[in-house]
Amino acid sequence: MYKNLHKWAERYFLSPNIFETLLAFLLYPLGLIYSLIIKLKFLLRHEISHDIPVISVGNLTLGGSGKTPLSIAILNEFSGGFVVLRGYKRKSKGLILVAKHGEILADVNLSGDEAMEYAKNVKNANVIVSENRSTAILKAKELGAKYVLLDDGFGKFHIKKLNILIRPKPEPKFKFCIPAGAYRYPHSFYRYADFIACEGLTHFRKSHIQNQTKKMVLVTAIANPSRLNEHLKICIAHEFYPDHYDFKRQELVEILNKYDATSLLVTQKDLVKIEKFNLPISLIKLKTTLSPEFKELIKTKIL
Template structure:
């Protein structure tokens, strides 16, 4: 097991033998959590003169922000999504798409922004470390609404905060002793806390399933996929979150385990463009309750 995989187990599903490390890291977690809380408490958010909705979470790694953002943006008009673009091989501001027209490669955009760009033919996507610069570009391009991907920690920006409440997690400590980016109670700073089963539901389908499939994925905490995997998965290959894939290495593993196809998530699939391999895709769609959409639309109207 790789070191990063072992650490993910410690963060999300700690065992009794992880306790010494957690106790050792506890003072650092408290200091880090206190700093993040103080930073939030003294912030003075800047109003950019445009409706901004942030979709974020409190834990490191994935929690469904990307499919939630896609589902939300598909039901709103004149949307520009702004993301940092984790895992991309570029720097600075990159316009990934403009009203559905793809303007960058996945290496320039990162996997999640490219997935959003391909999934939203009426929206625009921008990646930038400097969110302020990206917001200004979105306004210049005529956006009426900005969705800030993973924006809860951007406390200097005035926005409507949506937090995705994670599934039950045993370890509720802040980093580095736990998976939380801030103290768990900072979720109450959000305008809306949404939860699966109450505010949205997941629909998971497999496109082009085969009798023997090799799971290949580069997402955080990949064990969360287990409950959606069919019995036809004969082996699993986990890479680090946002990693890129080597076609030759995947083919070798497929031959070794006798798999008929790769099984990957939609986020992984965008990085396999041009691969001469049979691919089965684990597609995830979120259905957001109408009441949630109405509350967001109400915010948009009130901020005009």
């Protein structure tokens, strides 16, 4: 069911047919109201400086655009940073120090999958999850952070920061806000970015398969699984789940048995939730690098 829903949503946002186009225009007034609320919130903002460099990596649209891999690349390029994020779908509340100087201090249930992905893929990782980003920034500062990186922090209009916005590829067909379109912030808000990042121009990613086997099934719970389409040709099947899905061991065993598979091909975000199951795993290892222009921008901000 989710697989069919995802395919429909992807078509609706990227290449709608005539009926979906009509639906988008019918919903446009609701999207316009939503857009006006966001614009009012932005205009009424009062920016607060936390006296420490703060960088936000975000996007304007729904779905995955590669924020986490890009943020990991920045944190690995420039040492001394703390990453702050909400910890979506974590089974905890409040501020939690997930990792400090590379030592992991919480499990994935308390941290959430994205926070644990940072903890395991950033050198000497410093990771904080908190619903209140300002409180987390102050905690990072107290712990000696040189700078703070906000994962998906563009909408925190009250925080003074360097705003990096990722422009997705491909872009949605219509520049409408939800529910009419894929934009959660008005398309015009690109003007408020300090830097617009675009994969293939400002940063580059390469992937390879670790522990590749003959009969792999691609299993993933990321926001935009179409980003993994390049790997489908080496898999015998694929199973897509909702973003941040909490996998159960038995359902993964059933997938292995269903396809007579030799391993499950997963992303690093998926791995942090299923490595405890001791199942045959193949891993998509992703490395993102920054252009010289991008590096210089961040360097001037944090030094």
